[in-house]
Amino acid sequence: MTATLLRGRLLSFVRRPEGIDDTGSYRYESDGGLLIEDGRIAAIGDYADVRRNAPADAEEIDHRPHLILPGFIDTHVHFPQMQVIGAYAANLLEWLHTYTFPEECRFVEPAHAARIARHFYDEMIRHGTTTAAAYCSVHKASADAYFAEALRRNMCMIGGKVMMDRNAPQGLLDTPEMGYDETRAVIAEWHGKGRNHVAITPRFAITSTPAQMEATALLAREFPDLHIQTHLSENDEEIRFTAQLYPDAIDYTDVYAHYGLLGPKSLFGHCIHLSEREADAMSEAGAVAVHCPTSNLFLGSGLFPLKSLVRRDKPVRIGVATDVGGGTSYSMLKTLDETYKIQQLLGERLNPFESFYHMTLGNAEAVSLADRIGTLEPGTDADLAVLDAAATPAMALRMEIVRSLADELFLLQTLGDDRAVRETYVAGKPMKTVI
Ligand code: GUN
Numbered sequence: 335m336t337a338t339l340l341r342g343r344l345l346s347f348v349r350r351p352e353g354i355d356d357t358g359s360y361r362y363e364s365d366g367g368l369l370i371e372d373g374r375i376a377a378i379g380d381y382a383d384v385r386r387n388a389p390a391d392a393e394e395i396d397h398r399p400h401l402i403l404p405g406f407i408d409t410h411v412h413f414p415q416m417q418v419i420g421a422y423a424a425n426l427l428e429w430l431h432t433y434t435f436p437e438e439c440r441f442v443e444p445a446h447a448a449r450i451a452r453h454f455y456d457e458m459i460r461h462g463t464t465t466a467a468a469y470c471s472v473h474k475a476s477a478d479a480y481f482a483e484a485l486r487r488n489m490c491m492i493g494g495k496v497m498m499d500r501n502a503p504q505g506l507l508d509t510p511e512m513g514y515d516e517t518r519a520v521i522a523e524w525h526g527k528g529r530n531h532v533a534i535t536p537r538f539a540i541t542s543t544p545a546q547m548e549a550t551a552l553l554a555r556e557f558p559d560l561h562i563q564t565h566l567s568e569n570d571e572e573i574r575f576t577a578q579l580y581p582d583a584i585d586y587t588d589v590y591a592h593y594g595l596l597g598p599k600s601l602f603g604h605c606i607h608l609s610e611r612e613a614d615a616m617s618e619a620g621a622v623a624v625h626c627p628t629s630n631l632f633l634g635s636g637l638f639p640l641k642s643l644v645r646r647d648k649p650v651r652i653g654v655a656t657d658v659g660g661g662t663s664y665s666m667l668k669t670l671d672e673t674y675k676i677q678q679l680l681g682e683r684l685n686p687f688e689s690f691y692h693m694t695l696g697n698a699e700a701v702s703l704a705d706r707i708g709t710l711e712p713g714t715d716a717d718l719a720v721l722d723a724a725a726t727p728a729m730a731l732r733m734e735i736v737r738s739l740a741d742e743l744f745l746l747q748t749l750g751d752d753r754a755v756r757e758t759y760v761a762g763k764p765m766k767t768v769i
Pocket residue numbers: 412426430434537538565568629657660661
């Protein structure tokens with residue numbers, strides 16, 4: 335058995351913070367010890383207590399004065415879009431057609447997919463992200479590359495071969511049969527292998543015919559435990575076009591509901607412009623609205639009403655995500671910084687504890703994996719991020735007068751990025767310093 339004892343300031347959430355003074359929502363150890371055995375957290379507590387009960391030969395790593403948190407979780411990202419991040423476009427549909435679809439066509443080449451997958455995981459690790467739910471491209475080779483690289487790094491990853499059979503270039507289209515068969519093949523080859531989770535992934539209603547939606551419905555019935563991921567209500571033009579393509583649906587959400595895709599493992603990217611009826615339907619189904627703030631601002635899609643969706647009588651489950659390459663940063667710190675600013679514009683406050691809850695436990699709950707990741711609870715996987723709030727000269731200067739944990743977290747969120755991530759552990763192994 336391999337045992338490692340980390341020393342540092344430990345922060346882990348137990349539930350959503352109700353306010354900035356809600357100290358019961360998290361556990362904080364100012365001189366903490368975290369014992370890791372065989373890739374899992376074996377004990378957490380005051381350093382001296384954990385040290386006393388740890389194996390005598392446990393390797394000790396001192397991360398003081400830094401914070402040790404659960405690794406960040408990104409609940410919506412496109413791994414084939416790494417080379418179109420920051421592409422100049424007026425809106426979603428122009429961005430897709432001008433840059434993104436042509437770029438994704440290149441993933442028909444397995445060698446290209448494998449190369450970008452390596453870069454993708456390097457970027458995740460660099461930014462302290464230990465789990466992501468990613469869209470691959472339409473090509474099975476892209477899903478193979480994505481999951482093979484996750485397996486090699488022993489990372490807990492969710493992903494899916496995108497299904498799309500219309501309204502895109504020929505090189506990016508499958509058919510209802512191909513989408514079904516290849517998704518089944520990806521499930522057979524990768525689901526449950528290592529820490530891999532396969533998601534059923536119709537891109538969005540615009541790029542799937544009703545026949546393909548029937549095929550996704552069949553997959554959802556055959557594999558009820560799998561995640562489902564797609565896009566919903568991101569952009570006004572997208573919403574109008576969807577209504578034309580599915581004239582019998584009550585609204586956009588109803589398109590997916592009709593095909594049995596609305597459930598507790600369903601992750602819907604964006605959900606900016608939902609009606610009350612749609613929010614009720616999402617809530618009743620336990621489906622997750624995934625907020626992608628840097629993308630929503632970059633593409634001018636709109637302001638996601640996070641706080642009001644959480645506060646409503648029928649609350650909607652929330653995930654937060656980068657949405658690279660529509661999103662403009664791989665950093666979950668930067669992502670929550672933009673979430674904060676969007677809430678400011680909507681007249682709402684998002685306190686720093688809520689932000690860090692979302693990056694960790696909140697997103698683990700969103701992807702229904704809180705029993706394995708997102709906390710420092712004994713028995714869960716030792717996926718961790720070590721954060722330095724004085725990582726840059728500007729941060730160090732600001733830190734000189736910071737006195738509270740809340741202010742330190744807020745500083746990390748506001749000025750932090752990959753430079754603030756000192757180390758990233760995956761199943762107990764330090765990964766960042768060895769990239
Ligand atoms: N809707 C359909 N595909 C995409 C995509 O790749 N990115 C974003 N932001 N929205 C989408």
